[in-house]
Amino acid sequence: MTQFDLGANHALTIFGWADNRDVRCALIGYMVPKKRTPMCKNDLIRRLAHAGRDAISRAMRVLHHLPLSPFSRKVRLVLAEKKLPFELQLEKVWERRPDYLDMNPAATVPTLVEENGLVIADSGVICEYLEEAYPEHPLLGRTLAERVEVRRLVAWFDGKFAQEVTANLLGEKFMKRLLGRGNPDGGALRAGYANLRHHMGYIGWLAEQRTWLGGDTLSLADFTAAAHLSALDFVSDVDWSISLPTRDWYSRVKCRPSFRALLADRVPGVIPPAHYVDLDF
Ligand SMILES: N[C@@H](CCC(=O)N[C@@H](CS)C(=O)NCC(=O)O)C(=O)O
DSSP states (O other), X not given: OEEEEOSSSEEEEEEOOOOSSSOOOOOEEXXXXXXXXXXXXXXXXXXXXXXXXXXXXXXXXXXXXXXXXXXXXXXXXXXXXXXXXOEEEEOOGGGOOHHHHHHOTTOOSOEEEOTTSOEEESHHHHHHHHHHHOOSSOOSOXXXXXXXXXXXXXXXXXXXXIIIIIIIIIIIIIIHHHTTOOSOOHHHHXXXXXXXXXXXXXXXXXXXXXXXXXXXXXXXHHHHHHHHHHXXXXXXXXXXXXXXXXXXXXXXXXXXXXXXXXXXXXXXXXXXXXXXXXXXX
């Protein structure tokens, strides 16, 4: 049951439900006149429509994200692999929206808001939560040894790779400006490209030893690495000729249906290279 304030004159109480697999919203409600001031019919209809839309959107799973954020991309891949419907909400973190800070005081993306209103901040926490809440289509590996290795690699890519590569390239070129922290630093960019070569060598080595990065099964390790590389690829920072095994592994991940939405991303002012969307690049 939700109560909407329809302005100075009326409140509307709605009993209903909505989900985004089958959008239904029962606007079974009643109006409570707060004052004896008349409200014009058109105004009332407009406010009811807004209230209905609010009721529907509140009940959908929403991921607050930025399209070039690898952490957001990782969660999008996991949600899609687990076949969990969700809506994307662009969050310009640099605007420091108070409502957003209430949900995620770190002011970073992503943040997931579940259909029941549960707010989950931080991509690592979100992925662990999704694995526990929706164990179908497991993404952390099967055996204990595999699960340890998958977690080690997730920490590797979201920690070491993110610091040594993503922050030096995407961070310097895009986030720094948006966050009002000045211009890209040439030294950081050079370090980023040099580190990327080493990391691609390591990914290629893993891909040659194993079916997938974490072992025999496709896992969060693959999606974490692919999330970082896909964001860098979008801004033309990846030279795939550096490591052919890395390229072959990436093209296998890129063919997953869960990847389609990432390939359709658009970012104002950034034109991805032609191979970004090419599944046989
Ligand atoms: N540990 C966080 C890191 C998220 C993160 O750093 N997101 C970046 C975008 S890729 C961000 O929101 N940066 C904004 C800022 O640093 O103020 C997570 O895994 O969600």
